[in-house]
Amino acid sequence: MKKRVTLKQIAKELDISVSTASKALRDSKEISQDTRDKVKAFAKLYNYKPNTIAISLQNRRTKNIAVVVPEIVHHFFTTLVSGVEKVANAQGYNVVVCLSNESFEQEVNNMEMLANGRIDGFILSLSKGTLRKKDYRHLQEVMDQGMPVTLFDRITDEVMCDKVVIDDALAAKKAVTHLLDRGCKRVALVTTVDYVSVGCERTRGYMNALKNVGIEVDDQLILKIEDMDTCVSEIQEFLSKIEFDGVFGVNELFAVSAIKAAQKKGLRVPKDVAVVGFTDGILSQQFSPSLTTVVQHGYDMGQTAAQMLIDRLESDSDLAFTTQVIQADLVKRESTAVAIKVT
Amino acid sequence: MKKRVTLKQIAKELDISVSTASKALRDSKEISQDTRDKVKAFAKLYNYKPNTIAISLQNRRTKNIAVVVPEIVHHFFTTLVSGVEKVANAQGYNVVVCLSNESFEQEVNNMEMLANGRIDGFILSLSKGTLRKKDYRHLQEVMDQGMPVTLFDRITDEVMCDKVVIDDALAAKKAVTHLLDRGCKRVALVTTVDYVSVGCERTRGYMNALKNVGIEVDDQLILKIEDMDTCVSEIQEFLSKIEFDGVFGVNELFAVSAIKAAQKKGLRVPKDVAVVGFTDGILSQQFSPSLTTVVQHGYDMGQTAAQMLIDRLESDSDLAFTTQVIQADLVKRESTAVAIKVT
DNA sequence: TCTCCACACGAAAACGCTTTCGTTGTTTAT
DNA sequence: ATAAACAACGAAAGCGTTTTCGTGTGGAGA
Numbered sequence A, B: 001m002k003k004r005v006t007l008k009q010i011a012k013e014l015d016i017s018v019s020t021a022s023k024a025l026r027d028s029k030e031i032s033q034d035t036r037d038k039v040k041a042f043a044k045l046y047n048y049k050p051n052t053i054a055i056s057l058q059n060r061r062t063k064n065i066a067v068v069v070p071e072i073v074h075h076f077f078t079t080l081v082s083g084v085e086k087v088a089n090a091q092g093y094n095v096v097v098c099l100s101n102e103s104f105e106q107e108v109n110n111m112e113m114l115a116n117g118r119i120d121g122f123i124l125s126l127s128k129g130t131l132r133k134k135d136y137r138h139l140q141e142v143m144d145q146g147m148p149v150t151l152f153d154r155i156t157d158e159v160m161c162d163k164v165v166i167d168d169a170l171a172a173k174k175a176v177t178h179l180l181d182r183g184c185k186r187v188a189l190v191t192t193v194d195y196v197s198v199g200c201e202r203t204r205g206y207m208n209a210l211k212n213v214g215i216e217v218d219d220q221l222i223l224k225i226e227d228m229d230t231c232v233s234e235i236q237e238f239l240s241k242i243e244f245d246g247v248f249g250v251n252e253l254f255a256v257s258a259i260k261a262a263q264k265k266g267l268r269v270p271k272d273v274a275v276v277g278f279t280d281g282i283l284s285q286q287f288s289p290s291l292t293t294v295v296q297h298g299y300d301m302g303q304t305a306a307q308m309l310i311d312r313l314e315s316d317s318d319l320a321f322t323t324q325v326i327q328a329d330l331v332k333r334e335s336t337a338v339a340i341k342v343t
Numbered sequence C: 001t002c003t004c005c006a007c008a009c010g011a012a013a014a015c016g017c018t019t020t021c022g023t024t025g026t027t028t029a030t
Numbered sequence D: 001a002t003a004a005a006c007a008a009c010g011a012a013a014g015c016g017t018t019t020t021c022g023t024g025t026g027g028a029g030a
Helices: A007-014 A018-025 A033-045 A052-059 A075-090 A104-115 A128-133 A137-144 A168-181 A197-212 A228-240 A252-264 A282-286 A298-314 B007-014 B018-025 B033-045 B052-059 B075-090 B104-115 B128-133 B137-144 B168-181 B197-212 B228-240 B252-264 B282-286 B298-314
Strands: A064-069 A094-099 A121-124 A149-152 A162-166 A187-192 A222-225 A246-249 A274-278 A292-295 A323-326 A329-331 B064-069 B094-099 B121-124 B149-152 B162-166 B187-192 B222-225 B246-249 B274-278 B292-295 B323-326 B329-331
Touching: A007 A018, A007 A033, A018 A033, A052 B052, A064 A075, A064 A104, A064 A298, A075 A094, A075 A298, A075 B094, A094 A104, A094 B075, A094 B094, A104 A121, A104 A128, A104 A137, A121 A298, A137 A149, A149 A298, A162 A168, A162 A298, A168 A187, A168 A197, A168 A246, A168 A274, A168 A292, A168 A329, A187 A197, A187 A228, A187 A252, A197 A222, A222 A228, A228 A252, A246 A252, A252 A274, A252 A282, A252 B282, A282 B252, A282 B282, A298 A323, B007 B018, B007 B033, B018 B033, B064 B075, B064 B104, B064 B298, B075 B094, B075 B298, B094 B104, B104 B121, B104 B128, B104 B137, B121 B298, B137 B149, B149 B298, B162 B168, B162 B298, B168 B187, B168 B197, B168 B246, B168 B274, B168 B292, B168 B329, B187 B197, B187 B228, B187 B252, B222 B228, B228 B252, B246 B252, B252 B274, B252 B282, B298 B323
Parallel strands: A064 A094, A064 A121, A121 A149, A149 A162, A162 A323, A187 A222, A187 A246, A246 A274, A274 A292, B064 B094, B064 B121, B121 B149, B149 B162, B162 B323, B187 B222, B187 B246, B246 B274, B274 B292
Antiparallel strands: A292 A329, B292 B329
């Protein structure tokens, strides 16, 4: 087991001082070309790599950024992490991933654990627990200590920081409008409880779309789901007793469950009922019928969020906070295809 | 912006030395109860948190572990990361996630980037690039420097370290046997190219299952896929020109694509052809017909891998390398349901 | 010859903490 | 009374770097 070689050892071997060795490796012109070469050759030979921890301690920057997500087994969040990874790595940063599991306490704990010098900044999507509690002191605290935070997707107006989101209301409106354009008259909505910012926005978009064409919102057609674990049966129960010819589900699972529930009722998709979802994951793409859905471009969001954070980390003047809105698109697939009329 | 308070500042304020402050906070009996209380009160008041980086430098341990996965937008890998996160966090470790994107170079780069003091050990699944190249020097190198590595899922015999896997061959055999038991005579196999260790093992399991009941392996029934991007059409093309009554796909996507291809051919699933997949992701669960599949228990694997790594990190005597085999189970669903005979 | 200035390098502080090894002043045993 | 033991604390080294500020050469210019 050959231990890592340090600057001190190099210095001793070459009979120079540590400072000379350090400067030589960094190509300081203070050092003669001769010694520079010598030191570099030696360093290469012994595979010297500077100790990152020591450097971090020195300049009080770790080149680590944390991504805190409610859960990771979820297409949108994983693509986002991918995007963050990409731009972070390209700029010499490492990404430490933390899961809040939708819990306020875990979110707080994780942030405290990381804020003590381990990382330079946070990229975070609020947990449901936090959204319900509306307690954002842990965010404010790290920011007060000069540690930047970039919020994404599930955000709040109550803390001032960089944010990156999609226009959920607009995207939802587009989705529902697509349904309406297709001729749907009674569009059901399967959404989340209101404290989830994005769910709420999407609900708003649904209503806007209806108002836009003069259809009154019918509460009978709206299902708000609290517990993801029981959503499948809830949706089935809900759809079994209403009349509808379209469904907008605010995520993949809701949409797919709606399709299955409709089919169980003897309705054909897309012939009798058209369905639109949210998030373009593997399920939307591969389900049969494939799902018309809103694509959130999580990869792009991740890249944007990471870049915003890094920009702030690397600028000395303090930038004004901005909110970036990422374009969301509706991708049309089989679940809303217009039936080909056989005349 | 209130900067973090350091030991030095506490010491100065309280007019004691840094060492006394440090000891007081760690409840050293060298310090009088009186000063201990005083220091702790002050520390609490000013929300003192020791700087993790300084401590890391001091004892040359970071309490960070790295998980390197080929890609993260994949059910198995995300559940694994979740499992790692859980046991790591519970023991005060942070998890830094790195993506190799199936590329040898990125795997090497990432590991080099992290090995310089940032982390204490690796949990890693080999990228396809690495498997193809059969070059494991980067692993050997970090291990030579005393940094433990735990390999999972996609492993190799060529490096000696802790490993955690499932018995892919056995699981595949179970899967195919289930098909055979159901009455299938011509079971097609959709698998990966051979250098992917797990794909290869699963192929072996398929063959074993056939041999077991005296069926000869028919190469016509085997499709090996190199490029994931074109797999859907490849599978369709493949299945269009063979006769089969069962399919075993070595992942979710292969299996689902097979179902769709069969349906396109006018075959009913599971009535005319039964299908089994691998990995119990959202697609397997939600696709219609739902998929009979091998569940790999990624969450358990992650927990096991993390625990193995941490055990090694925290033991001073060096443990013998072990390979843990996680139980894999076949979950039976609609895609292999026996038709209910209506007499 | 004397001064001045590159030049090439080294000493030491600093980052924030832990830990070892004194150094006091006080108490106990002899 | 004297040595020994103890209690409570501080100084300093050390972790591996970077960086500032010398310092000792030698050569150029006056």
